[in-house]
Amino acid sequence: QQQVKQSPQSLIVQKGGISIINCAYENTAFDYFPWYQQFPGKGPALLIAIRPDVSEKKEGRFTISFNKSAKQFSLHIMDSQPGDSATYFCAASMEAAGNKLTFGGGTRVLVKP
Amino acid sequence: DADVTQTPRNRITKTGKRIMLECSQTKGHDRMYWYRQDPGLGLQLIYYSFDVKDINKGEISDGYSVSRQAQAKFSLSLESAIPNQTALYFCATSDGVGLAAEQFFGPGTRLTVL
Numbered sequence: 001q002q003q004v005k006q007s008p009q010s011l012i013v014q015k016g017g018i019s020i021i022n023c024a025y026e027n028t029a030f031d032y033f034p035w036y037q038q039f040p041g042k043g044p045a046l047l048i049a050i051r052p053d054v055s056e057k058k059e060g061r062f063t064i065s066f067n068k069s070a071k072q073f074s075l076h077i078m079d080s081q082p083g084d085s086a087t088y089f090c091a092a093s094m095e096a097a098g099n100k101l102t103f104g105g106g107t108r109v110l111v112k113p
Numbered sequence: 114d115a116d117v118t119q120t121p122r123n124r125i126t127k128t129g130k131r132i133m134l135e136c137s138q139t140k141g142h143d144r145m146y147w148y149r150q151d152p153g154l155g156l157q158l159i160y161y162s163f164d165v166k167d168i169n170k171g172e173i174s175d176g177y178s179v180s181r182q183a184q185a186k187f188s189l190s191l192e193s194a195i196p197n198q199t200a201l202y203f204c205a206t207s208d209g210v211g212l213a214a215e216q217f218f219g220p221g222t223r224l225t226v227l
Contacts, residue, residue, distance in 0.1 A: 043218030
């Protein structure tokens with residue numbers, strides 16, 4: 001039973017387009033929501049993260065939108081570039097449980113030139 | 114991330130064999146984790162350790178065991194490997210400080226059990 005559900009599983013977008021990945025969570029005790037980016041042959045690396053007291057966080061071309069009432073959050077990649085082609089994982093954690101991460105299933109993003 | 118290393122990077126073994134995957138870190142972090150990655154399932158936590166004397170089971174610990182030999186070393190063992198343990202295995206570390214404790218992942222070990 002996945003506590004964090006991620007969609008879509010894969011995504012193809014043209015260079016310059018917008019990539020949108022959605023995640024939904026069950027446990028309202030989660031208090032930290034990071035996104036990790038993984039390139040082939042590498043381990044995941046933190047991309048951007050948000051806490052539930054804000055509705056949006058932007059870092060460069062990457063934006064997290066957070067909807068606490070709907071228990072959903074999403075990653076938007078603006079002006080997508082071929083170098084953004086990677087697998088993206090949403091995750092959630094709670095400080096009370098030692099910040100262990102619960103990951104979504106991942107989205108493979110391919111940006112076509 | 115060169116600060117977290119995993120050996121071996123690839124391993125092919127047979128059903129019933131004992132396998133050990135090793136993880137070392139130079140980040141000075143107290144917390145270490147072992148995950149397995151399967152397509153469509155994301156990363157699932159196998160075991161985690163908050164310090165040398167603290168080891169805890171994760172979501173999918175059955176069939177696995179771990180050893181925290183030192184702050185910098187955390188090993189994962191498959192006592193009797195089976196084909197459905199074929200997966201990509203990642204070690205991660207964090208300093209565990211505060212709410213936003215980033216985890217740093219190693220490059221992974223691809224394990225195939227025939």
